[in-house]
Amino acid sequence: MSPALPLTGGCLCGAVRYTVSEVARETCTCHCRMCQKQSGAPFMGFVTAERQALSLSGEVRRYRSSGFATRGFCPICGSALTFEYDHEPALVGLTVGTLDDPEAAPPTLHWGVESQLSWLKLADGLPHRTTEEDEAFQAAIRKAASPS
Numbered sequence: 001m002s003p004a005l006p007l008t009g010g011c012l013c014g015a016v017r018y019t020v021s022e023v024a025r026e027t028c029t030c031h032c033r034m035c036q037k038q039s040g041a042p043f044m045g046f047v048t049a050e051r052q053a054l055s056l057s058g059e060v061r062r063y064r065s066s067g068f069a070t071r072g073f074c075p076i077c078g079s080a081l082t083f084e085y086d087h088e089p090a091l092v093g094l095t096v097g098t099l100d101d102p103e104a105a106p107p108t109l110h111w112g113v114e115s116q117l118s119w120l121k122l123a124d125g126l127p128h129r130t131t132e133e134d135e136a137f138q139a140a141i142r143k144a145a146s147p148s
Ligand SMILES: [Zn+2]
Pocket: 011, 012, 013, 014, 015, 016, 074, 075, 076, 077, 078, 079
């Protein structure tokens, strides 16, 4: 199910605001350790937009969290806002928690579930996938590890 558009959102303090007019990929959660560390939460949710369909105001500071991705956050309040893979330069992930209506973009997949916390029970019937099972992701990190 695709969310009703446009999607609007912003950080906790309101210095950063954004609007998404086109969604490129359905929402997924990520349970990886980096998402846990960055958010301070058990997992994060992302809705992925076409970069050209994203309009954003305010300063987003970027942190290179790995050899293949960058995470954006508000330098004032620290809200995690964006996620960008180097191998998908036309796409930007936006954190579901920063949407004005987080209910507008429910997940269709749980990802990175090898790091899912043992006490977190998700009985929603959605597919669960480990990072190992994601071929495109594995190819991207192999490429980042050995640039030719
Ligand atoms: Zn802020």
